[in-house]
Amino acid sequence: MKDAEYILEMDNIGKTFPGVKALDGVNFKVKRGEIHCLVGENGAGKSTLMKILSGVYPSGTFTGRIILNSTEQHFRSIEDSEKAGIAIIHQELALIPELTIYENIFLGHEIKKGPFIDWNETIIKAKEVLKRIRVNINPETKVKDVGVGVQQLVEIGKALSKDVKLLILDEPTAALSEVDCDNLLQILRELKKQGITCIMISHKLKEVISIADTITVLRDGKTITSIDATKRKVEEKEIIKYMVGREIEDIYPKREGVKYGDVCFELKNWTAFDPSKGREILHNINFKVHKGEIVGIAGLMGAGRTEMALSIFGNTKHYIIKGELYVNGVKKHLSSPEKAIKEKIVYVTEDRKGNGLVLIQDIKFNIPLSNLKQLLKGLFIDQHEEVNAANKFFNELNIKARSIEQVVGTLSGGNQQKVSVAKGLFTLPDLLILDEPTRGIDVGAKFEIYTIMNELVKRGMSIIMISSELPEILGMSDRIYVMSNGTMTGVIDAKDATEEKIMEMATA
Amino acid sequence: MKELGVILRKNIRDYGMFIALAVIFVLFTILTNGTFISPYNISSLINQTGYIAVLATGMTLVIIVRQIDLSVGFLSGFLGAIAAILMMNYHVPAILAILIVLALGAVIGLFFGVLIAKVGIPAFVVTLAGMISFHGLLLFATQAGGTINITDKFFNEIGNGFIPSFGKIGGFAVSTLVIGLIGIVLFIYFQFKARNTKKKYNFEVLPMPFFIAKIAFIVALIAALILVLAMNNGISWTFVIVFVVVSIFTVILNKTAFGRHIYAVGGNPEAAELSGINVANVLIYTFVIMETLTALSGILFASRMQSASPTAGTGFELLAIAGAFIGGCSANGGVGKVTGSLIGSLVMVSLTNGMDLMGLGSSIQYVIQGIILVLAVVFDILTRRSQAVG
Numbered sequence A: 001m002k003d004a005e006y007i008l009e010m011d012n013i014g015k016t017f018p019g020v021k022a023l024d025g026v027n028f029k030v031k032r033g034e035i036h037c038l039v040g041e042n043g044a045g046k047s048t049l050m051k052i053l054s055g056v057y058p059s060g061t062f063t064g065r066i067i068l069n070s071t072e073q074h075f076r077s078i079e080d081s082e083k084a085g086i087a088i089i090h091q092e093l094a095l096i097p098e099l100t101i102y103e104n105i106f107l108g109h110e111i112k113k114g115p116f117i118d119w120n121e122t123i124i125k126a127k128e129v130l131k132r133i134r135v136n137i138n139p140e141t142k143v144k145d146v147g148v149g150v151q152q153l154v155e156i157g158k159a160l161s162k163d164v165k166l167l168i169l170d171e172p173t174a175a176l177s178e179v180d181c182d183n184l185l186q187i188l189r190e191l192k193k194q195g196i197t198c199i200m201i202s203h204k205l206k207e208v209i210s211i212a213d214t215i216t217v218l219r220d221g222k223t224i225t226s227i228d229a230t231k232r233k234v235e236e237k238e239i240i241k242y243m244v245g246r247e248i249e250d251i252y253p254k255r256e257g258v259k260y261g262d263v264c265f266e267l268k269n270w271t272a273f274d275p276s277k278g279r280e281i282l283h284n285i286n287f288k289v290h291k292g293e294i295v296g297i298a299g300l301m302g303a304g305r306t307e308m309a310l311s312i313f314g315n316t317k318h319y320i321i322k323g324e325l326y327v328n329g330v331k332k333h334l335s336s337p338e339k340a341i342k343e344k345i346v347y348v349t350e351d352r353k354g355n356g357l358v359l360i361q362d363i364k365f366n367i368p369l370s371n372l373k374q375l376l377k378g379l380f381i382d383q384h385e386e387v388n389a390a391n392k393f394f395n396e397l398n399i400k401a402r403s404i405e406q407v408v409g410t411l412s413g414g415n416q417q418k419v420s421v422a423k424g425l426f427t428l429p430d431l432l433i434l435d436e437p438t439r440g441i442d443v444g445a446k447f448e449i450y451t452i453m454n455e456l457v458k459r460g461m462s463i464i465m466i467s468s469e470l471p472e473i474l475g476m477s478d479r480i481y482v483m484s485n486g487t488m489t490g491v492i493d494a495k496d497a498t499e500e501k502i503m504e505m506a507t508a
Numbered sequence B: 001m002k003e004l005g006v007i008l009r010k011n012i013r014d015y016g017m018f019i020a021l022a023v024i025f026v027l028f029t030i031l032t033n034g035t036f037i038s039p040y041n042i043s044s045l046i047n048q049t050g051y052i053a054v055l056a057t058g059m060t061l062v063i064i065v066r067q068i069d070l071s072v073g074f075l076s077g078f079l080g081a082i083a084a085i086l087m088m089n090y091h092v093p094a095i096l097a098i099l100i101v102l103a104l105g106a107v108i109g110l111f112f113g114v115l116i117a118k119v120g121i122p123a124f125v126v127t128l129a130g131m132i133s134f135h136g137l138l139l140f141a142t143q144a145g146g147t148i149n150i151t152d153k154f155f156n157e158i159g160n161g162f163i164p165s166f167g168k169i170g171g172f173a174v175s176t177l178v179i180g181l182i183g184i185v186l187f188i189y190f191q192f193k194a195r196n197t198k199k200k201y202n203f204e205v206l207p208m209p210f211f212i213a214k215i216a217f218i219v220a221l222i223a224a225l226i227l228v229l230a231m232n233n234g235i236s237w238t239f240v241i242v243f244v245v246v247s248i249f250t251v252i253l254n255k256t257a258f259g260r261h262i263y264a265v266g267g268n269p270e271a272a273e274l275s276g277i278n279v280a281n282v283l284i285y286t287f288v289i290m291e292t293l294t295a296l297s298g299i300l301f302a303s304r305m306q307s308a309s310p311t312a313g314t315g316f317e318l319l320a321i322a323g324a325f326i327g328g329c330s331a332n333g334g335v336g337k338v339t340g341s342l343i344g345s346l347v348m349v350s351l352t353n354g355m356d357l358m359g360l361g362s363s364i365q366y367v368i369q370g371i372i373l374v375l376a377v378v379f380d381i382l383t384r385r386s387q388a389v390g
C-alpha cells in the first residue's frame, strides 16, 4: 500500500480570499520520485496551492482533500507538513543573512546535547548536507557573504537536513544566473536519484522542459492539463498555449527602423568604493546611452550591475564615488534618488519586496509614489487623477487583482513585479533603469512589458536593462554591455552578439 | 447574517475601540451610580481628552513612521510652565506667550529630528533622554513657588471657556444645537458623497443596510454628545481646538504628498528612499509636528489648571501612546489614523476619569493603564495576524 504510484494527490482543492477565488477545484497528482513542474500565469494560484500543501494555510481554511502516501492529511501548521516529510522553499528566500550557513541550515531544528546546542555535531552534519548539494564553501561563512545561487542551495540543504521526502520549490531559479540555474537543476536531478520527489514552480519554460517528468498547467485557479513529459518531447509553444489560452508567436517583439539619437547619459572613469565591505566594487567604468536606445547589461550574479545602477541613482548605499556623470552632456552630481528623479532618471529595483513596494498599501498608493506631484491639484492629491493613473497601468499591464484597492502584499509575485514596473513608468523618465524587470513574470506578461518598452523608446525614452536572462538581453537590446567583477569587460552590438560571446566576456 | 460576520471580522480592528469605549462607559456608569454619564462630567471628560488627543495626533504620525516619543509628557509640562512664567513673571501678552511656546516646541522637534534622522540615534534613546531632561527642567522652572498660578483671563479661557451660547432653549445652548445640526448634516452628506465616488471607481463599499446602520450609529453618538454638551455649557474652546487639529492632520495624512510620504516611510523606508522620498526630512518634519503639538497640549493643560505645577504632564506620554495604539496604529509602523487615535485617547481618558470618580489611587491607576497599553497592542497584533491568513 505504501508504495502507491502517486505520493501525493490533491483532490478538488478550493481556496477563497476575500473577494477572490484563488483556487477553484484543482486536481493535482504527483508520482513518487518524479520532478513535477507546475506552471501558469501570474496569479494562476500556483503559490497558493503549494501553501495549502505545506500547511501555511491550515486545514479548514480551504476545501478539498490532500492525500499523501494514500492517507488523507489535515495539516494544521507548517510543522505538521514537515513531520510528514514535506518541505517548501518559498518564492522569497527565508534565510537570515547575519547567521552562518550551518546556523541557517539547522535553524528551528537545532541538534542538541542536553539543553545546549551541539555546535560541533551541527557543523559536521552541515558539511554532509553541503556535500549532497555540492556546495564547496566553509559552512561557517555568513549567508550574506555568499551569492544568491548558493543561498538558494542552502535553502535546499535546510530542507534536506529535515529528512524531506517531497520537496517544493517555488520559483527557485527566478533570481539565478544561467550558470547557477544549470547547477541547481543538476542538483535536483541528483536528489531525484536519491528518491526525493520534487515539485517545482517556474516561469522559465526552457528549464521546465529540460527537467520535468510531468508538467501541470494551472490557469485562473483551475487545472488545465497535466502532460507526461517522459513519453514525448514537449514544445514551449504548447505550454504557452495552455497557460495563456492563445498562441504567442515571438516573445521578443521587434521594433521597426531603430534609430537612436545623441548620447543622453554617460559615465566616465566611474569608480565606487563600498565602505561597508571595505573594497572597491566598481572599477573605472565608461558607459553611455543614446536617446531612444535599449542598452542591455549582462553579467553573472555579483558582477556589480545593481551596484552600478544604485551608484547612478542617488547612491543610497553611500559608496565613495570617483568619476563623472553626464546627463545630456551636462555634468551632474546626483546625491539622492530625489535628485535623480528630477533629472528624469528612474530605477526599478530587482528586489520588489525589499525596497520596491510598500507591501501593506494598495496598488493605487504604490503606483504614483515616486511622482506624487503629478497628482497634486494645489496642495492636495486629486483622487480622480490618482484612480485614473492607477487604472491606466492596471489595464495596460494586465495586473491581476480584485481592484486597484487590493493590498500589494496579497498579490501574486509576478503581479507585484508589474506594479513595481508601473511605479517606475509613472515618473515619465527619460532614462529608465530596469533591474531584472521580468523576474517571476509569466510569458504573457513578459511580452506585455517588452511591448511597452518598445513603445517607450519609440517615443524617445532610453532604457538600461539589467538582466541575467541571456535570451532576453539578446532579444531586446540594441547594444549590450557586459560586466564582470565590477569592471566593464566589453560592449557589443546586439546584431553581432551571441550567447557564447557574452558568456565569454562575463567570465573574463 | 453570514455577511455581517464577514464585515465584522474584516473591520474588527476599527470597531474594537468603539466596543472598548462602550464597555468603559457602561461599566463606569454603573460603578459610579451614574455620576460618570452626567452632563457635567461628560463635558469635563471632553476637555480632559483635549490635551491628550492633541498629543495622540502627533504620536500617530510618529508611530506611523516607526518611531516613538517618550518625552511628550514632561515636555508638555515644561512648555506649559514656560508659558506661565512668560505671562506671570515677564508680563508677556498671552497670545505672544503662546506663539513663543509653540515655536519653542517646533525648535525642540527640529533638534530631536536631526539627532534621529541625520545623526542616526534611535528615537527611543533621544526621547528618553528628553523625558528625563524635561522633567528636570520642569522641576527647575517651578522650583521657586512650587506652582505658578496663571491669572490671565484670555489664557485660562482656552481650557475652561465655552463658545458663546446665544441663549438657551429648554435648557440647551442654542449655538451648540445649531452647530451640532449642521455638523450632522454635513457628515451625512460627505459620507454619501464618498460612498458614491467609491462606487463610481468600482471600489468595495459597505452594503447599503450596513452603511446606513453605521451612519445612524455615528449620528446617534454625535447627537447624544451634542445634547449632553448643550445641556451643560455647550461646546468648549478646547473641543474646537481639538476638532481643528484632528481635521487638519486627517487632511494632511490623506490628501497631501507629505501624508503619503509618511505612510510610505513607515510602510517600507527603503522603498520610500528609492521612490525619491527624502526619508530624513520626513522624520524631521514629523518630530517638529509632534513637539509643536506637545507645546499646544502644554498650553491646553496649563490653561485648564490655571497654573503650572511640578507634576504637570506626568504620564501623558503613556496615555497618548496607548491612545494611538488603541486607535489603530500598528506597532510595526505604516498604519494609523488620527481619528482613531482621537477615539483611543477618549478611551484612555475615560478610564482615568472613571477611576478618579471611583476614588482609586494613582498607583493602581498606573498599573491598569499599563495593562491596557499592552492589551491594545496584543489585540492589534492578533487581529492583523488573523486577517493576513485570510
Ligand SMILES: Nc1ncnc2c1ncn2[C@@H]1O[C@H](COP(=O)(O)OP(=O)(O)OP(=O)(O)O)[C@@H](O)[C@H]1O
Residues within 6 Å of the ligand: A017, A018, A020, A021, A022, A040, A041, A042, A043, A044, A045, A046, A047, A048, A049, A400, A401, A410, A411, A412, A413, A414, A415, A440, B388, B389, B390
Ligand atoms: N492573502 C491574500 N489575500 C487576497 N488575495 C490573495 C492572497 N494571496 C493570494 N491572493 C490571490 O490569489 C491569486 C493566486 O495567487 P498566487 O500567489 O497563488 O499566484 P501564483 O500562481 O503563484 O502567481 P506568480 O506566478 O505571480 O507567483 C492571486 O489573484 C492573488 O491576488
Ligand SMILES: [Mg+2]
Residues within 6 Å of the ligand: A046, A047, A048, A091, A170, A412, A413, A414
Ligand atoms: Mg507565486
